[in-house]
Amino acid sequence: MLLTMQDISKAFSGVSALRSASLSIAEGEVMALVGQNGAGKSTLIKILTGVYQRDTGLIKFQDEDVVFATPSASQAKGIATIYQEINLAPQRSVAENIYLSREPRKFFGLLDRRAMREGAAAVLKTFNLDIDVDMPVAHFNAATRQMIAIARAVTQKAKLVIMDEPTSSLDEREVGILFDTIRTLKKNGVSVLFIGHRLDELYEICDRVTIMRDGQTVAQSAMQDMPKMELVRHMLGKELAAFEAIARDAGNDDSRPIRLSAEAVGSGVRVRDVSLTVREGEISGLAGLLGSGRTETARIVFGVDKLDKGKIRVDGKERSYSEPADAIADGIGLVSEDRKIDGIVPDMSIRENMTLALLPKLKKAGIVDRARQQEIVTRYIKALGVKCASPDQPIKELSGGNQQKVLLARWLCTDPRILIIDEPTRGIDIGAKAEILKLLRSLADEGLSVLMISSELEELLAAADRVTVLSDGRSVAVLKRNELSETALLSAMAHQVN
Amino acid sequence: MTTIETSSPPAVRSSRVNAAKLLSRYGTFAAFIALLIFNLIVTPNFVSWQTLNVNLTQVATIVIVAVGMTLVIATGGIDLSVGSLMAIAGAAAPMIFMGQLLPIENMGILIILSFILPILLVMAFGWFNGFLVTRFSIQPIVATLVLFIAGRGLAQVATNGNLQVFKNPDFQFIAMGRIAGIPAQVVVMIIVAILAHCLIRYTVIGRQIIAVGGNEKAARLTGIPVRRVKTFVYVISGALAGLAGLIVVARNSASDANLVGLGMELDAIAAVAVGGSLLTGGRANILGTVLGAFVIQLVRYTLLANGVPDAAALIVKAGLIIVAVFIQQRADKA
Numbered sequence: 001m002l003l004t005m006q007d008i009s010k011a012f013s014g015v016s017a018l019r020s021a022s023l024s025i026a027e028g029e030v031m032a033l034v035g036q037n038g039a040g041k042s043t044l045i046k047i048l049t050g051v052y053q054r055d056t057g058l059i060k061f062q063d064e065d066v067v068f069a070t071p072s073a074s075q076a077k078g079i080a081t082i083y084q085e086i087n088l089a090p091q092r093s094v095a096e097n098i099y100l101s102r103e104p105r106k107f108f109g110l111l112d113r114r115a116m117r118e119g120a121a122a123v124l125k126t127f128n129l130d131i132d133v134d135m136p137v138a139h140f141n142a143a144t145r146q147m148i149a150i151a152r153a154v155t156q157k158a159k160l161v162i163m164d165e166p167t168s169s170l171d172e173r174e175v176g177i178l179f180d181t182i183r184t185l186k187k188n189g190v191s192v193l194f195i196g197h198r199l200d201e202l203y204e205i206c207d208r209v210t211i212m213r214d215g216q217t218v219a220q221s222a223m224q225d226m227p228k229m230e231l232v233r234h235m236l237g238k239e240l241a242a243f244e245a246i247a248r249d250a251g252n253d254d255s256r257p258i259r260l261s262a263e264a265v266g267s268g269v270r271v272r273d274v275s276l277t278v279r280e281g282e283i284s285g286l287a288g289l290l291g292s293g294r295t296e297t298a299r300i301v302f303g304v305d306k307l308d309k310g311k312i313r314v315d316g317k318e319r320s321y322s323e324p325a326d327a328i329a330d331g332i333g334l335v336s337e338d339r340k341i342d343g344i345v346p347d348m349s350i351r352e353n354m355t356l357a358l359l360p361k362l363k364k365a366g367i368v369d370r371a372r373q374q375e376i377v378t379r380y381i382k383a384l385g386v387k388c389a390s391p392d393q394p395i396k397e398l399s400g401g402n403q404q405k406v407l408l409a410r411w412l413c414t415d416p417r418i419l420i421i422d423e424p425t426r427g428i429d430i431g432a433k434a435e436i437l438k439l440l441r442s443l444a445d446e447g448l449s450v451l452m453i454s455s456e457l458e459e460l461l462a463a464a465d466r467v468t469v470l471s472d473g474r475s476v477a478v479l480k481r482n483e484l485s486e487t488a489l490l491s492a493m494a495h496q497v498n
Numbered sequence: 499m500t501t502i503e504t505s506s507p508p509a510v511r512s513s514r515v516n517a518a519k520l521l522s523r524y525g526t527f528a529a530f531i532a533l534l535i536f537n538l539i540v541t542p543n544f545v546s547w548q549t550l551n552v553n554l555t556q557v558a559t560i561v562i563v564a565v566g567m568t569l570v571i572a573t574g575g576i577d578l579s580v581g582s583l584m585a586i587a588g589a590a591a592p593m594i595f596m597g598q599l600l601p602i603e604n605m606g607i608l609i610i611l612s613f614i615l616p617i618l619l620v621m622a623f624g625w626f627n628g629f630l631v632t633r634f635s636i637q638p639i640v641a642t643l644v645l646f647i648a649g650r651g652l653a654q655v656a657t658n659g660n661l662q663v664f665k666n667p668d669f670q671f672i673a674m675g676r677i678a679g680i681p682a683q684v685v686v687m688i689i690v691a692i693l694a695h696c697l698i699r700y701t702v703i704g705r706q707i708i709a710v711g712g713n714e715k716a717a718r719l720t721g722i723p724v725r726r727v728k729t730f731v732y733v734i735s736g737a738l739a740g741l742a743g744l745i746v747v748a749r750n751s752a753s754d755a756n757l758v759g760l761g762m763e764l765d766a767i768a769a770v771a772v773g774g775s776l777l778t779g780g781r782a783n784i785l786g787t788v789l790g791a792f793v794i795q796l797v798r799y800t801l802l803a804n805g806v807p808d809a810a811a812l813i814v815k816a817g818l819i820i821v822a823v824f825i826q827q828r829a830d831k832a
């Protein structure tokens with residue numbers, strides 16, 4: 001074995017991120033590492049590369065016990081990491097990037113540019129890449145940049161190359177080029193740790209797979225011995241029955257008018273061909289593995305990202321929003337996935353965060369109607385059970401669940417007809433989860449149409465009236481209430497036709 | 499001994515945290531009071547109407563420009579062009595009321611136009627700043643650098659680099675006149691500060707300014723017209739810079755495109771920083787900015803009145819900014 005990590009545990013201020021996780025990679029092997037958000041993949045990688053220090057456990061690299069105190073220590077031993085946002089200097093040339101911080105020197109410490117150029121060209125040639133090494137890196141496409149990063153790893157005599165979602169921004173042809181590169185690495189005895197979500201790609205390029213969930217390694221096996229269904233099941237777990245089913249009985253579902261529909265919608269490489277419908281008064285689920293294009297689909301519908309192809313209809317009328325403001329004017333709201341990044345305005349109070357979307361309607365001659373604002377805020381704090389000291393408390397001081405309630409209220413107070421909610425219960429304790437799902441249900445019963453994006457099976461099974469399953473940017477299945485089951489969802493996510 | 503040592507660090511830390519928070523909230527005010535006390539003791543003839551007058555009239559233009567700067571900074575931007583825009587407005591006004599630009603005989607109308615047109619003109623330049631920032635996503639510091647450089651050039655070209663000397667009591671009322679015994683420019687300063695304070699606090703656009711600076715992505719997702727909000731603050735900043743430019747030339751009875759508003763952008767930014775608004779955006783403390791401008795003015799006055807040259811005052815000003823930013827960061831980490 002090139003690398004063995006055993007019983008690795010790590011906690012951050014008392015919250016455990018890894019609980020005796022393990023990982024082992026043989027020489028010249030391509031190992032897949034999969035798991036949902038928060039499964040502990042990146043913590044494990046960061047411990048391996050010396051970004052974090054483990055609390056307990058053993059790491060053996062090349063039959064040697066190692067502790068990497070810093071990322072450069074792990075690099076010196078031959079572990080190279082290629083991140084999603086490739087860490088190259090975009091304005092410097094290819095050759096300079098390949099030799100960054102290890103530039104060949106001549107007398108007086110001057111750069112030996114010729115050696116750099118020739119060395120770089122030679123390395124790239126082993127990957128069948130014939131490019132002008134004097135061009136700045138920014139000149140090349142994502143796949144080529146990735147290969148330059150890999151070439152850099154090779155010149156560093158890397159024994160193990162870690163690739164973090166290397167295909168996420170590549171098109172199909174570029175993925176092919178990347179896989180050829182990985183095969184070349186393999187041939188030279190270099191191991192690859194491949195973190196990815198697209199199952200077909202994993203099965204194409206990886207020898208073995210390690211699956212993580214909740215900070216633990218839950219399975220490790222040869223790729224061909226692991227059926228797709230099994231893999232997805234391991235990833236998502238099956239801690240069901242946590243919620244009572246709160247979906248309405250189906251039956252006349254399809255008789256309700258369609259509020260929102262997407263027809264063969266596409267944008268960039270993340271969303272290729274997605275169709276979905278949301279009817280009046282229903283919770284329509286949107287499921288899929290990480291990277292399947294769920295969030296991106298929501299962003300297109302809401303006018304955050306541009307629609308490249310396909311049609312979006314709202315109440316039967318074709319719509320293509322160029323700004324969220326246009327979607328909001330049509331009665332759509334979006335509770336986004338990442339509260340910190342695009343949800344809360346941290347320093348503003350609960351009151352202001354809650355009424356941000358409503359502000360234009362709260363004005364009298366441009367001035368905020370304080371009394372009405374206060375009345376609305378008080379009403380929603382009470383209705384949703386937001387626990388806070390006062391409406392004037394900065395929202396950043398609230399717990400995740402309470403922040404989520406404020407963000408939900410932000411849209412509810414605009415009286416929307418369609419609410420898109422991305423991971424409604426992410427980072428929220430179990431009690432608050434059930435509360436929020438119940439709330440969504442009662443809103444739907446009052447006529448609100450909800451598009452609920454979720455990576456949690458139990459959530460979809462408990463609350464959704466229909467689920468559209470995405471895989472690799474395409475909608476691959478629509479399951480109605482009576483067809484919904486764990487098995488059906490899993491197999492659709494794994495993109496297997498029963 | 500050991501027990502005391504192990505238990506003391508958290509206590510020390512928490513009191514330090516509180517101190518930082520207190521300092522960031524009341525630090526500017528404390529500095530202002532400290533400066534007053536120092537002057538009362540050290541500076542001869544400090545308690546006089548003349549001292550008050552001098553300081554208030556000198557600080558008025560800084561405050562007016564810094565208020566606009568506060569709004570820009572609240573969105574996470576910065577406006578380097580304010581000094582040059584002052585020069586443009588300051589060059590345009592005399593050309594209008596001296597009848598060089600418009601074939602109008604009526605002096606009353608000319609005077610009114612010489613207030614309105616220059617300000618509209620620099621508002622257009624402010625809109626241009628906003629246009630560069632929002633349409634082309636140019637960093638504000640670079641976008642406004644364009645007019646920082648070109649703006650003063652424009653003013654110089656328009657006046658052929660000549661000093662325009664004039665005597666026009668009606669126009670100069672804004673700097674020389676008194677309203678209820680208070681210098682007119684001080685009244686203008688107070689009105690501007692109050693209006694801006696109310697804008698930020700009570701109006702929809704004011705809250706949107708703060709939201710854009712606090713989290714631009716979230717702001718866009720709640721339907722806030724981010725581009726319009728940003729453009730708005732640059733237009734307001736331009737208008738206030740123009741107003742300050744008019745006051746400066748009126749006070750001097752002369753307009754020199756080379757000198758009007760020179761270095762004003764730095765004074766304004768310093769006032770905002772010392773006043774406790776975050777330079778990264780998301781907060782706008784107008785009263786803090788006013789106090790910040792007063793502190794900077796008082797430091798300069800204190801040093802000058804005690805025989806320290808203006809050049810040395812610049813160094814003290816820089817020191818003040820460092821202290822202010824340091825306190826801000828400390829309080830934020832807490």
